[in-house]
Amino acid sequence: MNEQWMQFANDIRAMYGKELVPLHEPTFNEKELEYVSDCVKSGWVSSVGSYVTRFEEELAKFVGVKRAVAVVNGTAALHIALKIAGVEANDEVLMPSLTFIATANAVSYLLAIPHFVDVDEETLGVDPRKLNHYLEKVSELRNGVLFNKETNRRIKALIPMHTFGHPCAMDELVTLCEKYHLELVEDAAESLGSYYKGKHTGGFGKVSAMSFNGNKIITTGGGGAILTDNEELADYAKHLTTTAKVPHKVEYVHDEIGYNYRMPNINAALGCAQLEKVDVFIEQKRKLANIYETLLANLDGVQMFKEPIYCQSNYWLQTLTLDESLNRDEVLAFLNENGVMSRPIWQPIHELQMYKTYPKMNLNVTEKFKKVIINIPSTPI
Known part of the structure; x- marks a missing residue:
């Protein structure tokens, strides 16, 4: 050099x-210490407490959606977002290969099939025009349901991921999902505070997921959130992520297989202080x-x-x-x-051993970016 x-x-x-x-x-200061100390003094440090509710309400308001459900990490958020959007075992889910592994893993948790698509040079996110041409060749609508003609599996959803915080071409992706009857589930893990034509990312799909890992714009230590404008879906997400326990003063009754994905109150306290800044x-x-x-x-x-x-x-x-x-x-x-x-x-995920045999389109832009993109120090100063 x-x-x-x-x-x-x-x-x-x-x-x-x-x-x-x-x-x-x-980046932390006295406010984080104040809120976390208050949480510790209250004794409510685990899965119940006022900071969880506060964080959910303030996050939803900031993003501009009706509801936010706080969970333990961004992968858990995406897992439940896909589940409540209707993704089932053996469904195919369209997603970029140029993304963090969690995007594909969340699909796999549901025994569904990641189907890798290419990205746009202008956005680093899913290329809607290239994807449209691809779907015209490999898929067909049968009674309003999209199927892969080669595998005969249902293609249920599309996951656009806002890479490094740069928004995807959301107008075109929304139109594409309407054309092909796909559920739009945004992976907004990296894009808190990013806007497409004045609208916050995470507010375009049926449901979306965010992450608050230690390296994100704001952090709850570990943490994530499910975002939606659908009140029923939000209630269902809350139910599933709190072990599907039926509300009762003393009894422990669970009405389906749930998940212990609750964000602890102490993490939410940290998040409330971070969200203020x-x-x-x-x-x-x-x-x-x-x-x-x-x-x-x-x-x-x-x-x-x-x-x-x-x-x-x-x-x-x-x-x-x-x-x-x-x-x-x-x-x-x-x-x-x-x-x-x-x-x-x-x-790129399609190059990883466990995903090499999964369906994919031509990924020439993804493979180009693999060779030429680097990230450099990004802490706010």
């Missing part, structure tokens, strides 16, 4: 005032993107990935795309060796 890359690494360390700059770490975090993230764009002006063969048109991204992870003339692994090694933690994009 040349002197310009060394200067880039030096500028990042100087910007953060650290010799080793993490990829992303949470989410607008500040996002403003700082967007400023950081502008700073990086300035720093990159002196580097050849690399550029910032910017928010798609009509979108406002939270810039959760700052993302660089490299020209193919640059060796991704050499760039990653250089940055990490010089105190700037950086990572590649995920290994």
Whole structure:
């Protein structure tokens, strides 16, 4: 690597005032300590408590949906979101291969089949035009139900994932789902505070899922949420994630197989404090993107990935795309060796051993991005 890359690494360390700059770490202050301490003093630290209700109400209001159901992590949220959307065993679920493994795993928990589709170069999310052409060839509607002509399995749902906080082309995806009678289940794990044409991500589908892992825009330590405008679905999600226990003062009666996916009150307390600062975090993230764009002006063969048109991204992870003339692994090694933690994009899921035989379309854009995308330090400053 040349002197310009060394200067880039030096500028990042100087910007953060650290010799080793993490990829992303949470930001806490006195408010988190106050709420968590209050929770501990109350004794209500587990699955029941006022902070869970408060977090759910404030999150729903921020996103602009009627209901939020807080759960233990984003994977659990997506698992239940798919279940209440009607995904059943042996159904196929369309989803990007360029996503975190949780998207595919949640489908597999239901004994359903991930069906991998390609992404758009402008959004990093599902390419609606390419998917439409693909479905015209491989699927057919039978009495209002979409089937894969090759496998004869029902194709039940589409999961768009807002990669690194950049919104997908939601208008076209909504239209596509209507055309093919698909349930739209958004994987909004990374996109709290991101908007498509002024509407918050997670509010387009029948149901959606968010994550509040320690590296997300806000964190509850571990945690996630199911979001929906459907009150009945929200009630059912709450029921399923609290072991499907029938309300009763003393009796323990459960009316179906449920899941112990409840978010503990102590985690929700942390989340309430974080949610009060989410607008500040996002403003700082967007400023950081502008700073990086300035720093990159002196580097050849690399550029910032910017928010798609009509979108406002939270810039959760700052993302660089490299020209193919640059060796991704050499760039990653250089940055990490010089105190700037950086990572590649995920290994495309269709290349992982347990998913290699699953149905897929042509994934040339996914396979291109695998070679040229890296993430660099993204903690708000």
